[in-house]
Amino acid sequence: MTQDVKNQSGTTPVWTRLNDSEKEEVMGLAGEYRQFISAAKTERETIELAVKTAQDRGFVPLEQKDALQPGERVFATWRGKCMALAIVGSEPLEKGINVVGAHVDSPRLDLKPQPLYEEADLAMLKTQYYGGIKKYHWVGIPLALHGVVVKEDGRVLKVVIGERETEPVFTIADLLPHLAREQMEKKMAEGISGEALSILAGGLPVTSNEVREKIKQAVLDYLNREYGVQEEDFISAEIEAVPAWPARDVGVDGSLVGGYGQDDRVSVYTTLKAIADISNPPRTAVALFVDKEEIGSTGNTGMYSTFFTNFVAELAARIVPRYSELVLRRTLASSRAISADVNAGLDPNYPDVMDKLNAARLGHGVVLTKYTGAAGKKGANDAHAEFMGLVRHLFKRHGVAWQNGLLGKVDQGGGGTIAYLLALHGMDVVDCGVPLLGMHSPFEVAHKVDIYMAYRGYRAFLGG
The missing domain is CATH 2.30.250.10 (Aminopeptidase i, Domain 2)
Structure with missing residues (x-):
C-alpha cells in the first residue's frame, strides 16, 4: 500500500487499499484506543495509564539506571502530568534522537x-x-x-x-x-x-x-x-x-470513534503504542507527553518547561562516557521530531471554512501539516522542505497512508502546537496527526483508519 497525498474530491479512502489483515488491525487497535480515552479523561489519569502500559512493555524508571546500553527502555514522569519514554539506539547520541511529542491536556x-x-x-x-x-x-x-x-x-x-x-x-x-x-x-x-x-x-x-x-x-x-x-x-x-460518557463507535459501519479528549489523547495513545512496539532502533527513540498545550504550553509541566531537556540530559549522562552540556546541545540540534497533534478534517456541514485543495479528509490517512499558526503564519513552526521530503520518503517506505492538510482558509482563524518549542533546540520538526471533526467539542470524531495510520507513521519515525 502507498500513500495518497491528494486532497481533492475523487481520491479513494485508505480503507479500499487495505488487505483483510490490515483491516482487522485497524478495528482491533480502535477498540483498544476507545478503552484508553474512556479511562483517561484528565492529564493525571492519562499519565497513570501510560506508566502502567510502559511498565507492562518493559520500560523501567530512568532513575533506577546508572548507565544505559542500546536497546534499554526507560521512562520518567514529572508532577504526574508529563512523561518521556526512551529506547536507547545503537548510533551515537550526538547524531541526534527521534522524538514524537504529544500533549495530554484537553479543553x-x-x-x-x-x-x-x-x-x-x-x-x-x-x-x-x-x-x-x-x-x-x-x-x-x-x-x-x-x-x-x-x-x-x-x-x-x-x-x-x-x-x-x-x-x-x-x-x-x-x-x-x-x-x-x-x-x-x-x-x-x-x-x-x-x-x-x-x-x-x-x-x-x-x-x-x-x-x-x-x-x-x-x-x-x-x-x-x-x-x-x-x-x-x-x-x-x-x-x-x-x-460523563465513554467513547463510542460512530456510524452504522462503526468506522469512526467519537469521544471526549481526542485532542490530543489520540496522539498520546498512538505514540505510546508506537514506541512500545519497536525495539533496537538505530537512533535513540523518545516519546514525549506534555501538559498545558491548550493554554500556551506554560508551567513546569508544559513544553516551555525544562522537563524535556532535563530528560535528554539524564539520558546523555548515562550513555555518553564524557558527558557535557555541549553533548546535550549537539544531540538536540541534530534531532528530528514529529509534533503529534490533531488537525481539522473537512466537515460536510462546514465546507466553506476550509481550502478544499489543502484540507484533510477523514479516512485518508494521517495528516502532515507543514505549518500551523494564524494569518501570516504567526506562531508557526513551518517545517523545512528537506525534512518534509525525508518524512514523505519514510512513510512511503513503510506503507503509511498520509495526506496534506492545513488548518482552514487563510484569515479564517488558526492554531498552534508544541512544534515551535521543539524547534527552539535546533531540531527539524513537522506536525503530523489525526484529522478530527468537532475538535474541542465534548464529542470529537476520528476515523479508525487515520488512527491506525498515525500509529504506523509514528512507529516508522521512531524506529527509523
Missing part, C-alpha cells in the same frame, strides 16, 4: 478554588473553563468530576464521581427557549457567559436547624463521607468537569 471545565455555593435551594459548583471551548457545548450534557484533593497533611485523595452507571452525574442547565429571546439575539460567543457555567450539584437539605445553607451542607457531608473531603480542601484540589 474542559475546572472547579474554582472556592466552588461550592447554594442558590435557589440548589447546590452549585463554580467553574473556570480551560482552553478554547464553545461555552454552549457544555450546557445540557451529563458531566463527571475527576481529579485529586491534597489534604493539609499531604495525603492525595482521588475523586471520580459520575462515571459508573450507579452514580449520579452533574450538569449545567440551559435556559429554556420560552425565556431565551434576549439570549438568542446575542452573538453565539456571548449567549452563555463564563460565570454562567456553574454545575448543578445537589438539591436535598440536611435536617439540622443549626445549619444555614442546608443543601450546600448536604453536598459537603457526602464528599466528606465518601472521600474525606472538607470545604477548605477545595483550595488544594484539582478537579475537572468532563463529559
